[in-house]
Amino acid sequence: MTQRLFAPLTLLLVMIFLIGPFFIIVAASFSAGETLAFPPEGFSLKWISKVFIVESFRQSFAVSMFLAIGGTLSALLLGIPASYAMSRYKLPLSETVRFMVSAPIIVPGIIVGLALLRYFVIPIGLSITLALFVAHTALVLPYAVRVVSASLANLRSDMEEAAVLLGSSRLGAFFRVVLPNIRGGILAAFILGFVTSFNQVPVSLFLSGPGVRTLPIDMLGYMEIVFDPSVAALSSLLAFLSIGIVFAAERFLGFSRYV
Amino acid sequence: MSDASYLFLDKLSLAYGKTIAVKDLDLNICKGELLALLGPSGCGKTTTMRAIAGLMTPSSGRIILDGADITRVPANRRNIGLVFQSYALFPHLTVFENVAFGLKLHGLRGEELTRRVEDGLETVGLAAFANRKTPELSGGQQQRVALARSMVMQPKVLMLDEPLSNLDARLRLEMRTELQRVQKESGVTMIFVTHDQVEALALADRIVVMRDGAIEQIGTPEEIYNSPVSSFVADFVGFENVFAISDGRLSTKDGADIALAGTLPKAKGLAWRPRAIELGTGPFTGVVRGVSFAGGTREYVLESRFGSIKAEADAKLPGYPLNSELAFDMPVAAAAPLQRFG
Numbered sequence A: 001m002t003q004r005l006f007a008p009l010t011l012l013l014v015m016i017f018l019i020g021p022f023f024i025i026v027a028a029s030f031s032a033g034e035t036l037a038f039p040p041e042g043f044s045l046k047w048i049s050k051v052f053i054v055e056s057f058r059q060s061f062a063v064s065m066f067l068a069i070g071g072t073l074s075a076l077l078l079g080i081p082a083s084y085a086m087s088r089y090k091l092p093l094s095e096t097v098r099f100m101v102s103a104p105i106i107v108p109g110i111i112v113g114l115a116l117l118r119y120f121v122i123p124i125g126l127s128i129t130l131a132l133f134v135a136h137t138a139l140v141l142p143y144a145v146r147v148v149s150a151s152l153a154n155l156r157s158d159m160e161e162a163a164v165l166l167g168s169s170r171l172g173a174f175f176r177v178v179l180p181n182i183r184g185g186i187l188a189a190f191i192l193g194f195v196t197s198f199n200q201v202p203v204s205l206f207l208s209g210p211g212v213r214t215l216p217i218d219m220l221g222y223m224e225i226v227f228d229p230s231v232a233a234l235s236s237l238l239a240f241l242s243i244g245i246v247f248a249a250e251r252f253l254g255f256s257r258y259v
Numbered sequence B: 001m002s003d004a005s006y007l008f009l010d011k012l013s014l015a016y017g018k019t020i021a022v023k024d025l026d027l028n029i030c031k032g033e034l035l036a037l038l039g040p041s042g043c044g045k046t047t048t049m050r051a052i053a054g055l056m057t058p059s060s061g062r063i064i065l066d067g068a069d070i071t072r073v074p075a076n077r078r079n080i081g082l083v084f085q086s087y088a089l090f091p092h093l094t095v096f097e098n099v100a101f102g103l104k105l106h107g108l109r110g111e112e113l114t115r116r117v118e119d120g121l122e123t124v125g126l127a128a129f130a131n132r133k134t135p136e137l138s139g140g141q142q143q144r145v146a147l148a149r150s151m152v153m154q155p156k157v158l159m160l161d162e163p164l165s166n167l168d169a170r171l172r173l174e175m176r177t178e179l180q181r182v183q184k185e186s187g188v189t190m191i192f193v194t195h196d197q198v199e200a201l202a203l204a205d206r207i208v209v210m211r212d213g214a215i216e217q218i219g220t221p222e223e224i225y226n227s228p229v230s231s232f233v234a235d236f237v238g239f240e241n242v243f244a245i246s247d248g249r250l251s252t253k254d255g256a257d258i259a260l261a262g263t264l265p266k267a268k269g270l271a272w273r274p275r276a277i278e279l280g281t282g283p284f285t286g287v288v289r290g291v292s293f294a295g296g297t298r299e300y301v302l303e304s305r306f307g308s309i310k311a312e313a314d315a316k317l318p319g320y321p322l323n324s325e326l327a328f329d330m331p332v333a334a335a336a337p338l339q340r341f342g
């Protein structure tokens, strides 16, 4: 009897712990008060609309979008051929490469960020934008390789051979037969990469500089100076954007098959 | 079969790394011929086909097609068709698009393309399925799509890897006649792989029996069926009773050597089909250890000095009960002499 109660109770507590803060933030963003507080004081949409007016939010949102889209695309550009090579050919170092490519998942972001700054950005004198771009590409690469590898594993190689025997070149067979059959995996990898990059804090923290910062970093900075509910409003908007993307992906792609 | 050599494999050797899969294979295939590659799993049938198609580079030897050396010609310029054992259809395309795939690559468009694809689908009886996605089709239908996809290219040689082994018994028979019809109507040179002697015998103009990456025997179905050259072929085509000859006497697995009536032919071994064993009379005796009814006949397993003997008798005759003792004969005249043993 106690066990029957225990399991759902634990589940409920975990759910509250995970999702509860989200409801608090959403509620706080509709506050009419001047400071970030819960329970909210009254109801208004003024903080939601303020998000769209603050200039630094607009700039850092653009930076984050550029990094999430550009970084994920370049990770896919590197990750798809790498996954393909590792799945089709017995390469001598493929396990090592697979491991190295996964390293950014395992190594804490703080360390990646510091290392990039100290041994990559400073000695080379890389611009901040480029450094962020490289870092986000590296961060997303593991997801690209994993998800694309998983869909390639389900694809038999004799399909490509059939295409070749019908007159296609090897490269042509890749574009005509392989790519169309892993496009679900590629889209899933894109979404996963996009969300990962967009929510990334520790690495971006080290690499952000004057004038160029990602949205999460900008939000942290903003909160240090102004403690109004606009940060909560922005968080809510971003959360709904993420939920929307994942739902759409599940609906149209069966996202959960790939992750 | 006018042209004596349309496809010629000249001392072809094929290897996967250090594993030699096929060694010094010599084979002549005539234009319009329907050839079967017959052999147990792992003997190199698929490997040989892949080499002919250009999916694998020979470690030595040449492949001559229609007078030209194609050993170094890339697979996409050989125009040799291969229906994979797995069919290897393109799951993201419809039946129509699958069949159109190769034609489009060769620049066909519009009405000409549609006509050729529809003709191809017509030939395999799938005209009504043109707009289906291939994963929705049954195994037999998928195979027909794969066949049509290769056939519309009018390939110089069409090869099929185990085309019947994934089908159930009824479909297999249907597909067998279908393959034969398609081949006769189009006149395409066809090679198909099988490990089933019945299929090879029923379909092929000529059979190549392979063993461990080499050819064991080449011949018409009659030759293979009646005159196997070796114990391996005899075993493979249903001679259930195969014995070696040494010093003019028949030797069995357990070491006994037995004199038979009459003079033994100059051969390394003798093989009898179950049907060739005479039951009820003869110099030898055996005990019935197994009886099974097979429609027109009854099949017996006898325990005797020769070891276990498989025999067969008309089912209309009275049967011999289990564990009864029985006289039998193995007439030398009814045996196939084997030139090689082991």
Ligand SMILES: Nc1ncnc2c1ncn2[C@@H]1O[C@H](COP(=O)(O)OP(=O)(O)O)[C@@H](O)[C@H]1O
Residues within 6 Å of the ligand: B016, B019, B020, B021, B039, B040, B041, B042, B043, B044, B045, B046, B047, B048
């Ligand atoms: N990809 C491969 N790598 C290594 N060895 C292989 C490969 N494919 C086949 N072989 C070996 O080559 C031999 C012939 O195989 P195969 O041509 O597939 O035989 P079959 O089609 O007659 O069953 C076998 O011994 C098999 O183990």
Ligand SMILES: [Mg+2]
Residues within 6 Å of the ligand: B042, B045, B046, B047, B161
């Ligand atoms: Mg095979």
